[in-house]
Amino acid sequence: TTTAPPTTTTAPPALAVNLFTGESDVDDDNGTRPVALMIDNVSQARPQYGIDKADLFLEAETEGGVTRMMVVFANAARIPEKIGPVRSARSPFVLMAQTFDAIYCHAGGSTAGLATLKSTGVTDFDGLAGANSSFWRDAYFLQNRSAEHTLITSGAKLSSRISSSKIRNTTQRQPFFSYGDSTGSGAGQQLQVFFSGAQTISFVYDNGLYKKSNGALGSASPHKTVDGTQLSAANVLVLYDQKYSENEATISFRLKSGNGLLVTGGTSRDIQWSRSTTGLSITEK
Numbered sequence: 001t002t003t004a005p006p007t008t009t010t011a012p013p014a015l016a017v018n019l020f021t022g023e024s025d026v027d028d029d030n031g032t033r034p035v036a037l038m039i040d041n042v043s044q045a046r047p048q049y050g051i052d053k054a055d056l057f058l059e060a061e062t063e064g065g066v067t068r069m070m071v072v073f074a075n076a077a078r079i080p081e082k083i084g085p086v087r088s089a090r091s092p093f094v095l096m097a098q099t100f101d102a103i104y105c106h107a108g109g110s111t112a113g114l115a116t117l118k119s120t121g122v123t124d125f126d127g128l129a130g131a132n133s134s135f136w137r138d139a140y141f142l143q144n145r146s147a148e149h150t151l152i153t154s155g156a157k158l159s160s161r162i163s164s165s166k167i168r169n170t171t172q173r174q175p176f177f178s179y180g181d182s183t184g185s186g187a188g189q190q191l192q193v194f195f196s197g198a199q200t201i202s203f204v205y206d207n208g209l210y211k212k213s214n215g216a217l218g219s220a221s222p223h224k225t226v227d228g229t230q231l232s233a234a235n236v237l238v239l240y241d242q243k244y245s246e247n248e249a250t251i252s253f254r255l256k257s258g259n260g261l262l263v264t265g266g267t268s269r270d271i272q273w274s275r276s277t278t279g280l281s282i283t284e285k
Contacts (some may be wrong), residue, residue: 018074019100019171020055021234022179030077031169035158036102036168037079039069040087045149046214047084049138050083063110063250065198075169076162079155083285085141086151089113091252099124101171103162107135107151112246123167123196124172125158127151134161140226176280177235183195184262184269191263192217193238203236205266210236229253236263236280239273259285 016028024209026032039051043057051057054071055078062068070093073079088111094116097104107127109117117124127135134157162169191203191210202217205211212231213220222230238261241253257274262282270285 017175018055019173019175020072020074020177022175022177024283026074027077028075028170030159031075031162033101033171034072034074034173035076035079035105036070036072036093036097037083037098037105037153038087038089038093038107039071039083040085041067041069041150042149043214045085045087047136047224048083048227049152049226050080052225052231053078053080053083054150057231058096058232059195060092060253061195061199061251065196067195067199067201068093070096072100075160076103076155079153079158081154081156082138082152083154083180084138084152085149086112086135086153089117089124089126090151091116091246092255094120094122095255097277099275099280100176101173101278103158104230105153105158110246110250112250112252123243125161127153134158173278177282183265184267186261186268186270188266188268190217191236191238191268194210198262203233203263206232208265209234210263212254234264237261237271237273238263 015024016026016032017024018026039048051071055074056072058070059067061266068090086107089106090113098120104122104124125134135151135153137150138152189205194200200216202213202220209232214223215221224230240260241258243251243253246252255275260271260273262269262271272283272285274281
């Protein structure tokens with residue numbers, strides 16, 4: 001008789017905890033350091049590529065009432081093959097990239113934004129600086145919009161640049177949020193956020209996710225990417241803060257502490273937040 005050899009199985013490698021979602025879905029063979037990208041968000045720059053894949057996105061007013069977005073990924077390998085359009089650095093987003101220990105990707109910047117980059121020492125990739133093969137002008141965008149709304153990049157190109165530049169690709173940051181099953185006592189099926197007379201956004205709860213639109217509730221347009229995917233999030237944080245004029249054009253925020261609102265699971269609750277160079281704290285009031 002012949003005895004069959006014993007069978008062995010190899011367990012898949014354990015995945016690291018995502019700093020932004022709390023899920024164990026990050027292949028740390030590709031590093032654990034987040035990557036943040038500045039995303040053009042004026043109406044002429046929409047729809048965008050790939051921002052629906054982000055682990056976290058932030059939106060804030062930057063100048064003239066319009067907003068800009070910063071999308072953040074737990075590492076470069078999670079960035080899709082096309083993302084953008086990438087736009088210039090702005091101070092409050094640089095400060096948040098510092099908090100997240102993220103590699104900050106941008107296309108030039110405001111005078112104050114570039115000064116903040118220099119003063120904070122945030123690692124950055126500037127898509128308009130030097131011999132730069134990590135960014136390119138998208139042919140479809142070039143046919144349909146002006147050049148300043150056309151710069152894109154990819155996870156593969158950014159991963160290659162991180163490796164070739166010998167930039168640190170790991171972080172000592174711990175997950176920024178903790179997650180549970182408790183619900184808030186406030187209403188949370190719909191949310192409207194007023195930034196300025198030029199920009200209001202809204203969210204509608206649908207099957208466990210908040211679907212994002214640009215505009216006021218009842219008259220908003222779904223915020224979709226080029227492939228037609230509407231932006232959505234499991235949790236929406238509204239952070240109230242004091243803004244100020246950096247100069248005659250751009251604005252920034254104190255980004256130290258304040259009150260806010262957490263909207264999740266169809267409910268809402270009041271929160272307090274605080275930010276430092278190394279951490280973001282969110283607590284219930």
